[in-house]
Amino acid sequence: MSAPDLTAALERIPGWFWPADQRLFEWFLSDDRPGDVLEMGTYLGKSAVLVGSHVRTGENFTVCDLFESDAPDADNDVETTRSYASLTRQKFEQNYLSVHPALPEIVHGPTSVILDHVKADTCRFVHVDASHLYTHVQGDVLAARTVLKEGGIVAFDDYRSEHTPGVALAVWEAVAGLGLAPVCISSQKLYGTWGDPVPVQERLLAWLGTREDLWHTTDVLGDRNLVRVNQRKKPKPASPTSDVDRLAVELRRTTAELKKVTAESQNAVKALKKATKEVSLLGPVAHRATAWLRRRT
Structure with a gap:
């Protein structure tokens, strides 16, 4: 055995x-x-x-x-x-x-x-x-x-x-x-x-x-x-000691930050598109209001 x-x-x-x-x-x-x-x-x-x-x-x-x-x-x-x-x-x-x-x-x-x-x-x-x-x-x-x-x-x-x-x-x-x-x-x-x-x-x-x-x-x-x-309880993973370990940790940290920035950018683009759409909808309304004011004058 x-x-x-x-x-x-x-x-x-x-x-x-x-x-x-x-x-x-x-x-x-x-x-x-x-x-x-x-x-x-x-x-x-x-x-x-x-x-x-x-x-x-x-x-x-x-x-x-x-x-x-x-x-x-x-x-x-x-x-x-x-x-x-x-x-x-x-x-x-x-x-x-x-x-x-x-x-x-x-x-x-x-x-x-x-x-x-x-x-x-x-x-x-x-x-x-x-x-x-x-x-x-x-x-x-x-x-x-x-x-x-x-x-x-x-x-x-x-x-x-x-x-x-x-x-x-x-x-x-x-x-x-x-x-x-x-x-x-x-x-x-x-x-x-x-x-x-x-x-x-x-x-x-x-x-x-x-x-x-x-x-x-x-x-x-x-x-x-x-x-x-x-x-005995298993010890927590040791802090990285070699250059390879440190680079791996830094890469994981950078990847996480990049994901965060990407998500924020995507949210900003969505907000900009929404604002642009609202402005385009307001254009005809503003034009009619200006024409009315001219006629009254």
Whole structure:
């Protein structure tokens, strides 16, 4: 798979996977430590095609999603019907195979069954982006903790969106009571570990220092640090520096002024024609008035 193929797929496949998180996924997945990869909730495969490009020989990539199947409970059924009506396994497979030669292992069902398919302490990276309901996310948190190897990374989507308070509660409960240590956050995702976050953060900060497309800052939260990352806004075009650039700018400016002068000239010609017409109409009237005055005299 070539980089242009992956870039084109990320632009083409529908989904909510922003550039900052794409870069963070690439960095976390490039870690040298071996291990399997798991994605719980995949939608149409936008993040999966990127994850799949970082799965190495001997590693397993597992994707778990309900796709078009019935949800396990009424609330979850309402959620999937409202938000993911267009999701089908066939569309996911088409999108994934447009980039990769073979599919990952697919668990077609709720994330509550994932521990029947992925062994404990085997994963180096887990992406949680399934249900937004609190009780389901609780289960996903526990599943992620179970399958992650020591020092593995978990990424939780929608940890702060106004329409997903259940995710926020479950994730921050895990931070407060289950030992989850946040490494960094973006506008959409929280990245954490059940290991020591400090060595990971140090390597992450060193890498972020080389990235001109990302901005970052570090917040102190009590006895821990939290790195915030997001996409840097594109800079405004630089002022012209070469003679060619300056001439091009001057030519554009001159062309604009010429158009303005031409328009003003055209308006002046129209006004002159109108005045000339009015004078020609007044000529006979003035002649008759002069003749009348002579007769009266």
